[in-house]
Amino acid sequence: MSVKEQLSTNKPVKGTSKAGTQDDVVYAHIFDAILEQRLAPGTKLNEEALGEIFGVSRTVIRRALSRLGHEQIVILRPNRGAVVASPTIDEARQVFLARRIVEQAVTEQAVLHATKEQIEIIRGMVVEEQACFDRGDRGAGIRLSGEFHLQLAKMARNAPLLNFQRSLVSQTSLIIAQYETGGKSHCSFDEHNQLIAAIESGEQAKAVELMMHHLDHIEAKLNLDGEGASDDLHAVFSHLISR
Amino acid sequence: MSVKEQLSTNKPVKGTSKAGTQDDVVYAHIFDAILEQRLAPGTKLNEEALGEIFGVSRTVIRRALSRLGHEQIVILRPNRGAVVASPTIDEARQVFLARRIVEQAVTEQAVLHATKEQIEIIRGMVVEEQACFDRGDRGAGIRLSGEFHLQLAKMARNAPLLNFQRSLVSQTSLIIAQYETGGKSHCSFDEHNQLIAAIESGEQAKAVELMMHHLDHIEAKLNLDGEGASDDLHAVFSHLISR
């Protein structure tokens, strides 16, 4: 099925589901492409080029980019176009701090409000996630492990938290894609399964503890110690500056 | 100074500051108009009408509305236009729950990272806020008391939290405008001043406690007990339905 055809039929793209206007489809495609690292951080997102690729006008592309910009997964520079965000180490730390705060609340609320149907759904998602890693599809795996946390936020029944979680999860995926070391499995599905169990049985404190450790493990697998290459000249040569 | 002139000069609008393209100006104007209740919840935002008012094309209006939509302060209904959001009581409760979570974290971080200059700035903001209420400018007062909490988030030095806070504060202002009872002063500047003092002296636990009480007081002044009129027929006649 060509991209153009997908635009006419209103079927959602892979994981990301949303129906309606055309920019939803474009949004979802770019979104997935970034999360699955088919678009590297820093890549310039040319409006006309994207328009030709998706067979739509710049108007539609522009709207999609605007939305991605609001989620901080692309950066919109006035008069200079959009680029895929490339979070600095400091920004990455801020995202993880924010996530700890939100995930704690989300977990507590999810324990209170989760329905049986939602537990079923999220169980299925973990299975699918594991399948992705088994077959070596790292990109889709990262995306699905993110969607696990999104589903959790849905179970918390709090729209603002869900929206914020959406933004944080996207940014986290970007960070993982950029800073993950080794290449080992990031989100161990085992931890995801334990979390589900704790939530289902209503063990709030335990669920929160599991979640915090889970986040610790994710962050521990990253290379956030500042050893990576930098494009900030001042930072690179800071040791030479006396002041 | 006419609106058109303000569009050409790049001066920011009142409190909301942001420079760059035209939709920034339009965004800020509509934003302020909503927070100051010159635009009532539920008001339809006609693109062409707004375009004539601001002397710009629908393209610009559209972009501004899109951004307001992402902050959940206007609702974008595909093919049916945008309306000023009118949060339900349940949504209002969700916003307050989210705010408690974020404000706690923000306060803790602000205690850790606040600079003297920032303390000065926020002191000035409280003075200005008080002046607004003294002179009876309720709308500007609501907006400024919101900006107090935004400034706090800036002091926390965490970009994602700041963004989220921005959205939550906007929504809170809408909720206050919609549900506040009596008409007494909502955000007592006294509480704001106490908070500043606690933050300045580094008393983290006390600052958080003050903040939580502050939020309690705000919510207490609202009429969220479901006595208000509703436009949801099912909700209105739910007591008649046996099921």
Add this chain to the structure above:
DNA sequence: TCACGTTGTAATGTATGCAATTTTTTCAGT
């Protein structure tokens, strides 16, 4: 050779016109 201003090109910002959809109005039938 380097600094710096100039010009040309490419990309973004904005306006406008047409197509598709929704909402309102009209009007026949009961």
Add this chain to the structure above:
DNA sequence: ACTGAAAAAATTGCATACATTACAACGTGA
């Protein structure tokens, strides 16, 4: 009158053309 269908009007979605801005290449003068 009231209901419901059909036509008309209004409004949004999208594409395209033009204006404006940033970037790069080039050339000039020290």
